[in-house]
Structure formats: structure tokens, C-alpha cells
Amino acid sequence: MIRIGILGCAEIAFRRFLPALMENKEFECVCIAEEYDKSKLEQFEKEFGIKSAENFQAIIEDENIDAVYIPLPPALHFPYAKAALEHGKHVFVEKPSTISYEQTSELVEIAKQRNLVLQENYMFQYxxxxxxxxxxxxxxxxxxxxxxxxxxxxxxxxxxxxxxxxxxxxxxxxxxxxxxxxxxxxxxxxxxxxxxxxxxxxxxxxxxxxxxxxxxxxxxxxxxxxxxxxxxxxxxxxxxxxxxxxxxxxxxxxxxxxxxxxxxxxxxxxxxxxxxxxxHFAHSIEKFAEAFGNDTLRMNMYDDLLIQARMVExxxxxxxxxx
Missing domain, CATH: 3.30.360.10 (Dihydrodipicolinate Reductase; domain 2)
Incomplete structure (x- = not known):
């Protein structure tokens, strides 16, 4: 069972990610945190029965959590994804992975060094x-x-x-x-x-x-x-x-x-x-889980991240x- 935490009460997390995640038996959504509008937490707790964490850092530092989902605005992806990877968490991040090639390249390097999954959620490809x-x-x-x-x-x-x-x-x-x-x-x-x-x-x-x-x-x-x-x-x-x-x-x-x-x-x-x-959202989550034990898939995800970031740059x- 993959235990995942969510950083941010984004609309896409409520409408797309969580409904798909709840259908996947390989995952357990442990908690969610919100630092910018905590009034949103009640809706997530009521609809999905998810406990709320005090803040993002609490999820990142929780040793019982295996992975994080980051549906924040793009400029916030890099600092939280980096922190999560450095704490040994696999990262499922909404697109774009970051706001620059330099930032994405740094995340890929950290993920490679620690054998962690880093997936950018362009779900339509699946x-x-x-x-x-x-x-x-x-x-x-x-x-x-x-x-x-x-x-x-x-x-x-x-x-x-x-x-x-x-x-x-x-x-x-x-x-x-x-x-x-x-x-x-x-x-x-x-x-x-x-x-x-x-x-x-x-x-x-x-x-x-x-x-x-x-x-x-x-x-x-x-x-x-x-x-x-x-x-x-x-x-x-x-x-x-x-x-x-x-x-x-x-x-x-x-x-x-x-x-x-x-x-x-x-x-x-x-x-x-x-x-x-x-x-396609369900398939994207399935790919994330598959990459935990598939070195080739993880490496392909790293390559795709860098190609995408380079073209945007x-x-x-x-x-x-x-x-």
C-alpha cells in the first residue's frame, strides 16, 4: 500500500485526482494540508474522509508517508517537490513540473540519486x-x-x-x-x-x-x-x-x-x-505506482521531464x- 499526502486543496485534486485515487487499491490517501485557504479543508474531509495535517512540512516530514501529490500553482512546485524528494518521498506533481529547465533538472537529479519517482501529470498522454x-x-x-x-x-x-x-x-x-x-x-x-x-x-x-x-x-x-x-x-x-x-x-x-x-x-x-x-487520470496514477518498482519507467519519466522542460525553455x- 502506497501512503500518499496532498499538498494543497486545489480544484483538480477535488474533481480529478482524489476520485481516481480512491478507485486505486494500491494507494491510501493519508492526509491533506492547506496553507493558503484553510476553509477548503472541510470540503475535502467531508467528501473523502481525509484527515488534515497542520501544514505542508508536516506531510513532507512524516516518515509514514511514501509519496506526495502537489497540485499547487507552478511557482510553488519546485520548493515543495525538492523538500519532499530530499525527505525520501516520491513526487506526483501537476504540470508543469516547475517554471524553468534549471529547476526541473535539479529535481530530476535528486530523484535519480535517491531512486525516487518524479512524475509530471500530463495525464492525457495515457x-x-x-x-x-x-x-x-x-x-x-x-x-x-x-x-x-x-x-x-x-x-x-x-x-x-x-x-x-x-x-x-x-x-x-x-x-x-x-x-x-x-x-x-x-x-x-x-x-x-x-x-x-x-x-x-x-x-x-x-x-x-x-x-x-x-x-x-x-x-x-x-x-x-x-x-x-x-x-x-x-x-x-x-x-x-x-x-x-x-x-x-x-x-x-x-x-x-x-x-x-x-x-x-x-x-x-x-x-x-x-x-x-x-x-486517463486513473492511468496516470497507475503509472506512478508502477514506476516505484520499475527502473526503466522511472528513467523514461526523468527523460520526458527534461525534454518537456527544455522545449518550454x-x-x-x-x-x-x-x-
Missing amino acids: HAQIAEIRKLLKEGLVGDIRLMKASFGFPLRAANDFRYNKALGGGALLDAAGYVTKLARLMLGSTVKVDTATLNGLEGYEVDMYGSATYSNEEGDVLQGSFSMDSYYQCCLEVWGNKGKAFTKRIFTAPPGYTPILELETNEGKQQIELPEDA DIRGFNRNKV
Whole structure:
């Protein structure tokens, strides 16, 4: 049994993480702590029966706890993940892992030295639709691929949302762009790189609010990505080939019980292909547990963390003097 503690009463912990965790027999959620709005603790205790700890440090120092889940704003990931790793805890951290390549690299080094799991929760990568789409494309669904496009964006949220707070690690680059970047890694492989990128701000906001990036690999395959935090909702992947075009609209956020549809257009007409229903958050938690005893999986997670952080850093580099 893996005993886990939660640092922070975030919405994603309440809506997604804990419902999935409670279904997994390998875990026991021991406690939760909140340091910024302790009134939230009551809701978690009532819904899930979780005891509350005095503060984050109490969970980190508890020798009876094996792992921590960190759903805090991005700028707080590094100090608490570092402290947890240094106290021998495995870490399941919400995306992005940190706000810089330097910070992520330091966490990876600590985790490696101590043989600890360090997982960044881009859960959509574990949805069965990803594997199915890649399989269909490899089988020639649209012929030879000419271009891939991915978009992830959503309307404005409440003004006090951490995504608009620079000090807390806000901005589209560290939020929506991370999803597109991770998908580029999945579709283009380990040689993926950022060719160019742009970040844009909006009047009244201190962070980047939307942007785009172009990714490619050694084989010359290309994915164009766009991301936004003030837009009409988009969550899609399009693949254009010499024999057709495929499109799906819930590539990042397909919930349990939802059947994704891949729309195919060819010279023969249009077709809708049902993709598998799945529960990607549950699978992400399963991967976390699996990595405890799987050295290869742990090492792959370290590599993926560094590739993701490097690409995010590269996007920032293209816009160093802009936003």
C-alpha cells in the first residue's frame, strides 16, 4: 500500500485526482494540508474522509508517508517537490513540473540519486485515444503525413486565477502551451525540437496570454501548435496527409465515459471513427505506482521531464525580450 499526502486543496485534486485515487487499491490517501485557504479543508474531509495535517512540512516530514501529490500553482512546485524528494518521498506533481529547465533538472537529479519517482501529470498522454490515433496514422489512415496541427485554449477565468499571476508561475506558456508541447513530443518522438515560437500578452495582464509554436523532428515531420487563455474553447488535433485529413476535438481533456470521435475526410467522402473511451487520470496514477518498482519507467519519466522542460525553455527563449 502506497501512503500518499496532498499538498494543497486545489480544484483538480477535488474533481480529478482524489476520485481516481480512491478507485486505486494500491494507494491510501493519508492526509491533506492547506496553507493558503484553510476553509477548503472541510470540503475535502467531508467528501473523502481525509484527515488534515497542520501544514505542508508536516506531510513532507512524516516518515509514514511514501509519496506526495502537489497540485499547487507552478511557482510553488519546485520548493515543495525538492523538500519532499530530499525527505525520501516520491513526487506526483501537476504540470508543469516547475517554471524553468534549471529547476526541473535539479529535481530530476535528486530523484535519480535517491531512486525516487518524479512524475509530471500530463495525464492525457495515457488516454487510449493517443495510442489508437498513432496506430491508425502508422497504418496509413491519411497517407503520408504532411502536417499536424494542435490547439488548446479556453475562455478567460476569474480575475484572481493564479494563471494570471506572474509570481505564481502564471501565463499561457506554463499552462496551455505545455499540453501542446507534450503532444508534439508524443507525435514526433524523442528528437522533437522547437523551430520557432511566439508569445503574446494582453493589456491588463502581466503574463503571456496566447501564442504558437512550430515543432519538428529529425525525419522532417512538423506539428504546428497554438495555445491561449482567452479564447473560444479548442482542444483539437488535426493530421493532414496526401490521402486525407483526420481531426479530433477532445485530445487533451476527454473525460471518463466520453467516446472521442476521429473525423476522417478523403476523396471517398467523410467518415467518423470511434476512439476508445478511457480514464486517463486513473492511468496516470497507475503509472506512478508502477514506476516505484520499475527502473526503466522511472528513467523514461526523468527523460520526458527534461525534454518537456527544455522545449518550454526554448519557446521562452524565442520571446525573451517580448513578454
